[in-house]
Amino acid sequence: MRFGQLSYDLSHLLGGAVLLLSFVLLYQRRIGAVINAFATQGTLLAMAAAWAAYAQGTPGLYLTALLALAVKGVLIPLALHRLVRELNLHRTVETALGVGPSMIAGVALVGLCILVTLPATEGARLLSRETLALAMSVVLLGMLMMITRRNAISQVVGLLSLENGLILAAVGVAGMPLVVELSTAALVLMIALVAGVFAFQIRERFDTLDTGSLEEHRGEQR
Amino acid sequence: MAAVWSVLSQLLHVALALAAAPLLTGVVRWLKARMMGRRGPHPLQPLRDILKLLRKRPVLAENASAVSLAAPYLAAGAAVAAIALVPSFARGMALAPLSDLILIAGLLALGRVAMALAGMDVGSPFGGLGASREMSFAALAEPALVMAVLTLAILAGTTNLDAIGGSFRDGGLGLRVSLGLALVALLAVAIAENARIPVDNPSTHLELTMVHEAMILESSGRHLALWEYAAQLRLLLWLGLLATVFLPLGQAPAGSAPHLWIVGLGAWAVKIGGLALGLAAFESAIAKMRVFRVPEFLGAALLLGLLGAVLLFVSTGLA
Amino acid sequence: MxxxxxxxxxxxxxxxxxxxxxxxxxxxxxxxxxxxxxxxxxxxxxxxxxxxxxxxxxxxxxxxxxxxxxxxxxxxxxxxxxxxxxxxxxxxxxxxxxxxxxxxxxxxxxxxxxxxxxxxxxxxxxxxxxxxxxxxxxxxxxxxxxxxxxxxxxxxxxxxxxxxxxxxxxxxxxxxxxxxxxxxxxxxxxxxxxxxxxxxxxxxxxxxxxxxxxxxxxxxxxxxxxxxxxxxxxxxxxxxxxxxxxxxxxxxxxxxxxxxxxxxPFWMGTPLIALGAATAVIGALRAALEEDSKVLLACSTIENVGLIAVGLGLALAFRGADLPALAALAGGAALLHALNHAVFKTLLFLVAGEVLHGALSRRLDRLGGLIHRMPVTAWAALIGAAAAASLPPLSGFASEWLLLQALLTAWRVGDIAFQMGVAAATTLAALAAALAAAAMVRFWGLVFLGRPRTPRAAGAEESTGAARIALLVPAGLTLLLGLFPGPVLDLAEPALRLVSGTAAPRAGWFAIGAGDGGARYWPVPVALLVAAAVGLAVWLVRRRAPAGVQRGPAWDCGFIAAPPHFPFGDPAGQPSAAGFAQPLRRMLGQGLLAAHETVTMPGPGETRAAVLRSGFADPALETLEGPLPRWREAAAARAERLRALSIRQCLGLTFGAVVLMLALLAWIGAR
Known part of the structure; x- marks a missing residue:
């Protein structure tokens, strides 16, 4: 597989698009736009999985694609939008670290991932090596988003996009066993997370979604 | 014979670009008006405006220097020179060896500096404000452009626009993430350079947010006509550049005879029309951003360009 | 010889x-x-x-x-x-x-x-x-x-x-x-x-x-x-x-x-590239923020030195990676830029001196409108400033074009970490070039355009004789070097041979190029093209438009008209040096130069004016004048305390030192 072949090109492009969406998540400051970007990322992930199912001839991955599309592309974003509406967070704009520095940090993280992944995967297939670099970048960018945001919903979105990166890695590497099962299990976990417990409880106790206000209750002085 | 064709195609290209620039601006305005439910002015209105302005005698401030007199011509000349280098319907035009992307960026910078200096000539606050913002935003837009050029240059092996268009058309480079990222960066730069929404609003004089208009606020008569015309040429240049690099289909190859130009002309009209439609739709759908959000926007474009180049290193290093 | x-x-x-x-x-x-x-x-x-x-x-x-x-x-x-x-x-x-x-x-x-x-x-x-x-x-x-x-x-x-x-x-x-x-x-x-x-x-x-x-x-x-x-x-x-x-x-x-x-090895070039790129950005940014004309020019020198260092580092890396043609390209960029910069920066400093001589100030906020009083100086300065802003077809553009070409081909060194680093350096070099353009527009525009900000500036006079020739010679050289970089590069060929290790390709009379098959830059045809386009514009406009212009008072943008004791208008009604720098100070200065802006608003009922203070400081200088002396003081105080040790503690210290030495010896022996 190399450039110019459709099967390679499409996987490569979809992986890159998922990474691009991670950067969009970092760039966006409005919660609504963040959720929409996340929905797009989920949809792209579903397309990547579907294409991998077709190209690798593993029909099980179609299930992963379907799940990703239904849950990440539609259900979770809808639920998050609903949450935002109910909590009246439409216009919230907040970041702990500025957009510029977090983008610079993001690009540096991608560079780091490439430097780490390429030597470690010597001898593997071309596509898997590249996909692994992309997927690891998505994971790290998700983490970065979690630590640079103060808002619980943005942090949840960061966690979810981190999980997107994991699935991308699992899907991209051909012949990985239990991909479907793993992704399903991860999804269930995610849904449980998002099911509002997190957000609603904070809301109930502290009347805000700013996780910064949790710190006052840790029993230690900052 | 090929030399004759290349000279002829160059002349035709320049004449076409000079004629099409006001029309393109008019079409974009008309499309935007239609999308917003208005009837909109006739697409030839910008041309009529320019002809009307040309007949008027300009008014200059008492302390205006020769810079005010010369800058509009220099800016328009730089724009014409730059657009002469961006292929439209055919490749291999007479000036093709000159059509270097960094040179085109330099010519655009020449026009920009002329405009900034003209804005500062009288010493009015708005002129200085516009010049300061324009030069500052360009400080981020230019590296973003260079980053996009880096990706293109690695893939094509040169920064010559004509050669890049050729190798993208014939080369079977495939769909690449890096190209997508370069496209995003170039689009952002194009929006900023042409003072379009969301960076600047080309159709207002709202003082607090304007960049481009602030510099030419003092201009009138033939000077204003030249500024407007230079801006229209720049818009056509950027759309033409995007079309040449990313949509090279239909361009007549180098040294081809005139019968192939007709196909190229049609393809060019379709591509520019499509891009104009996209621009109008984009501008209708989006709101202008705050002035001090623009650096973030351009900085993001810059970093995406860099990311594109980095990912390209990965794939070229592997292949 | x-x-x-x-x-x-x-x-x-x-x-x-x-x-x-x-x-x-x-x-x-x-x-x-x-x-x-x-x-x-x-x-x-x-x-x-x-x-x-x-x-x-x-x-x-x-x-x-x-x-x-x-x-x-x-x-x-x-x-x-x-x-x-x-x-x-x-x-x-x-x-x-x-x-x-x-x-x-x-x-x-x-x-x-x-x-x-x-x-x-x-x-x-x-x-x-x-x-x-x-x-x-x-x-x-x-x-x-x-x-x-x-x-x-x-x-x-x-x-x-x-x-x-x-x-x-x-x-x-x-x-x-x-x-x-x-x-x-x-x-x-x-x-x-x-x-x-x-x-x-x-x-x-x-x-x-x-x-x-x-x-x-x-x-x-x-x-x-x-x-x-x-x-x-x-x-x-x-x-x-x-x-x-x-x-x-x-x-x-x-x-x-x-x-x-x-x-x-090729990585010996990386410190030069990294330091050069950082230097270029910090110098250009400071040049865009400084308010004293000579300080501004000195900062622009830092920027250009950074770019030359990037060129030298690239040449070293290319030579280490066995790419002699590219080493000649990068080395040529560095050598040509060194010459170009020497000429145009000399010109600009002499202009600043001439302005100081004529208008008695180096501060941008005390100048303005000098193009009317010092026309020769102004046009010579414009040539220098445009070259420093790397505008075609002047000399700065030719050498920075070569440098960018060298940076754009640096990915041919196969190491991926080097490639990424050079891509980042390319970004920084382009950023520095664009910032330099902003700095030069600010310099020339504030000094020579607008209205005089002080009576001294309104009464400025320019010198004639040798001082004028001293401005015209480098201005002419800047034009020549910009139009004919090819022969100059050919002249530098023996030096390039020393730098790259092999014979460098001949550039020829009218073009400089980035190696075989790469892009080429043709300064004279480009100048002719721009001249022809400007001529076309003039001709087209002349055919339809009435000749001449009408003069009227400058629009004051709604400010209150200046009182009669301000014969040159209200200085506050013109962009100031700090005001012109504001977008860049906010965009990049806050991160890189610790720039700050504070507004002090008077309380309700107070009659004093609101005050906006802004400024920046180079972190390197802060370090030099802040922590370093403090550390020295601290070290001295610590040493002072040694004198008060008891004899047992002194012995303990000596013993510790001996044990440490022995351990070091053992470690070295083991290796």
Whole structure:
């Protein structure tokens, strides 16, 4: 597989698009736009999985694609939008670290991932090596988003996009066993997370979604 | 014979670009008006405006220097020179060896500096404000452009626009993430350079947010006509550049005879029309951003360009 | 040729000695400056002859106790004679135009010595001679910076400069020592035979970057430069920025391309690339924020030095990666930019001096509208500023085009970490170039356009005679170098051969190119194209539009009309230097230069005005003047405490030291 072949090109492009969406998540400051970007990322992930199912001839991955599309592309974003509406967070704009520095940090993280992944995967297939670099970048960018945001919903979105990166890695590497099962299990976990417990409880106790206000209750002085 | 064709195609290209620039601006305005439910002015209105302005005698401030007199011509000349280098319907035009992307960026910078200096000539606050913002935003837009050029240059092996268009058309480079990222960066730069929404609003004089208009606020008569015309040429240049690099289909190859130009002309009209439609739709759908959000926007474009180049290193290093 | 140049150095030194009697004569200053200017142009001519002829060596009949002083003229030193000679020549001409009556000897004496020191550094063929020249250059320029003892700012600048000069000399000395190794012979021929490897090479490079790099203005050792360069008299500022930084870059080039041998690995170039890119950005950003014209130009010098260092580093990396054609490209970019920068920066400093002379201020906020009163200066300055802003078809664009081409092809070095680093360096170089354009527009626009901000500026007058020629010569050279970079690169071919290790491709008359199959830049056709397009615009407009313009009062944008005691309008109604810098200060200054803006609003009912304060500080200078002295104090206090130790504690300390030494010994033995 190399450039110019459709099967390679499409996987490569979809992986890159998922990474691009991670950067969009970092760039966006409005919660609504963040959720929409996340929905797009989920949809792209579903397309990547579907294409991998077709190209690798593993029909099980179609299930992963379907799940990703239904849950990440539609259900979770809808639920998050609903949450935002109910909590009246439409216009919230907040970041702990500025957009510029977090983008610079993001690009540096991608560079780091490439430097780490390429030597470690010597001898593997071309596509898997590249996909692994992309997927690891998505994971790290998700983490970065979690630590640079103060808002619980943005942090949840960061966690979810981190999980997107994991699935991308699992899907991209051909012949990985239990991909479907793993992704399903991860999804269930995610849904449980998002099911509002997190957000609603904070809301109930502290009347805000700013996780910064949790710190006052840790029993230690900052 | 090929030399004759290349000279002829160059002349035709320049004449076409000079004629099409006001029309393109008019079409974009008309499309935007239609999308917003208005009837909109006739697409030839910008041309009529320019002809009307040309007949008027300009008014200059008492302390205006020769810079005010010369800058509009220099800016328009730089724009014409730059657009002469961006292929439209055919490749291999007479000036093709000159059509270097960094040179085109330099010519655009020449026009920009002329405009900034003209804005500062009288010493009015708005002129200085516009010049300061324009030069500052360009400080981020230019590296973003260079980053996009880096990706293109690695893939094509040169920064010559004509050669890049050729190798993208014939080369079977495939769909690449890096190209997508370069496209995003170039689009952002194009929006900023042409003072379009969301960076600047080309159709207002709202003082607090304007960049481009602030510099030419003092201009009138033939000077204003030249500024407007230079801006229209720049818009056509950027759309033409995007079309040449990313949509090279239909361009007549180098040294081809005139019968192939007709196909190229049609393809060019379709591509520019499509891009104009996209621009109008984009501008209708989006709101202008705050002035001090623009650096973030351009900085993001810059970093995406860099990311594109980095990912390209990965794939070229592997292949 | 070399003998003639050596004689010229001797004559310059003698001229310095003769300055004391000359200073008493009525025309002594003019004589001295005229002679130095002549020497400068002769040096440039000598450089050209040296490039066309072959290399030469010369052993002087005197020298240090262990051997003769050795001089040599090869292609690299010949090439660097060009920027030094042209810069010194123009600066001397300017000083000639400005000298009237008797001048104090301490203002005259160091100037020829300074020039002699620079030339001696370029001609040196052993470490001792090079250090002698380097130190003469440092000390003479320090004397010129410190000459104006009255101002506290000048004193501070001179103090910091002296500190950096001492550090630089020390580092270079150590570098030579390390390079010579056990043999102790510092003749270049002996050093070449025993090139350093591995850790020793890296240490030499580090010492070199601290020694010559601090003199050139490489970050983070650039902080003295914006203080010292502007503090000197104008012609010295011009020579310091135009020529002295080039001499420092020559020392770097001499070390990395010649003395350290041809077999260095490609990563040896990375420190130069990284430091150069960082230097370029910090210099350009400061140039866009500074409010004093000479400080602004000094910061722009830092930017250009950074770009040249990137070129040198790339050339070294390419040579290490066995890509000689690309090494020639990058080296050509660096050498050409060194020459171009020397010419246009000399021009700009002389313009700043002329403006200081005519309008009695260096502060942008006290100038304005000078294009009406000083037209020749204004147009010459526009040429220099446009070249510094790298606009085609001027000289700055040609060399920065080459540098960008070299950066764009750097991915051919196969290492992926290097590729990523160079991609980031490309971003920074492009950012620096664009920032420099913003800085130059701000400089020229605020000084020459608008309305006068003070009565002094309204009554400015420009000088004629030699000072005017001193502006016109570099302006013309800037145009010529911009239009014909090809022949200049061909002239540099022997130097490029030394840099890249193989014969460099010929550039030809009208184009410079990025290797086979790469892009080419054709300055003359581009200039003709732009001229034709402008002509077309003029012709088209003339056909339809009525001729002439109508004049009216400037629109004041709704401000209250200025009171009658402001005959030139309200200064606050014009963009100020700080105001013009505001977008960049907010965009980049906050992150890189700790820029700040604070608004103090009066409370309700108070009648005082609201105050907006803004400013920035270079973190490197803050470190130098803040923590470093504090650490020194802390270390002294700590040492003080040792005296109060009890005998048991003293013994314990000694015991600990012994155990530590033993452990170290064991560790070394185990390895």
């Amino acid at each position: 070399l003998t003639a140049l050596a004689l010229l150095v001797g004559l310059l030194a003698a001229l310095g000695a003769a300055a004391v009697p000359l200073a008493r004569a009525a025309n002594g200053g003019r004589l001295l400056h005229g002679a130095t200017a002549l020497a400068g142009f002769l040096l440039a001519a000598g450089g050209v002859v040296g490039l066309l002829g072959g290399p030469a060596t010369l052993d002087l009949p005197f020298g240090p106790p262990w051997g003769p002083m050795r001089l040599a003229l090869d292609a690299l030193s010949s090439w660097f004679l060009l920027p030094v000679g042209l810069s010194v020549g123009c600066a001397g001409l300017f000083a000639l135009g400005g000298a009237y009556g008797p001048v104090p000897a301490r203002d005259l004496l160091p100037w020829p010595i300074f020039v002699a020191g620079m030339v001696l550094t370029l001609l040196a063929a052993d470490g001792f001679t090079l250090l002698l020249g380097f130190e003469a250059m440092s000390l003479a320029s320090w004397a010129l910076v410190a000459r104006d003892g009255a101002g506290a700012e000048n004193q501070r600048a001179a103090r910091i400069y002296l500190g950096f000069a001492g550090l630089g000399g020390l580092c270079l000395m150590l570098g030579f020592g390390l390079l010579a190794g056990g043999a102790g012979d510092v003749a270049f021929a002996a050093l070449r035979d025993d090139p350093p490897e591995g850790a020793r090479a890296a240490a030499v490079l580090a010492l070199l970057l601290a020694g010559a790099g601090s003199k050139a203005g490489l970050a983070p050792l650039h902080v003295w430069l914006p203080l010292a360069h502007p503090a000197a008299p104008t012609h010295v500022s011009a020579a310091m920025s135009g020529a002295m930084t080039k001499v420092a870059l020559y020392v770097i080039a001499r070390f990395i391309f010649d003395l350290m041998g041809p077999a260095q």
